[in-house]
Amino acid sequence: RQYKHKIKAGRVTVAGKPSEEVAPGTLNSILKQSGLKE
Template identity: 70%
Template sequence: MIENDGWILVRTKGSHKQYKHPDKKGLVTIAGKMSDDIASGTLNSILKQAGLKNE
């Protein structure tokens, strides 16, 4: 989802993946395996960090 917005995977350590956007500030870290379900609160936090959801 965040990759569709232009976020690029820049770092992986264990099950944590960090994404950077060429135009937006900061990094977005996503923990866990891609096959795992993400809790709704965690998903909302990721979307807010990526600027894909309003506060």
């Protein structure tokens, strides 16, 4: 799965199936890359 931010450059890639829950560490990484968490 790849997610693209509408304003910022780059993509976030998340391994696994869309039906699976995201691991806590992976979630934190996604939030940091998206700018939602410092």
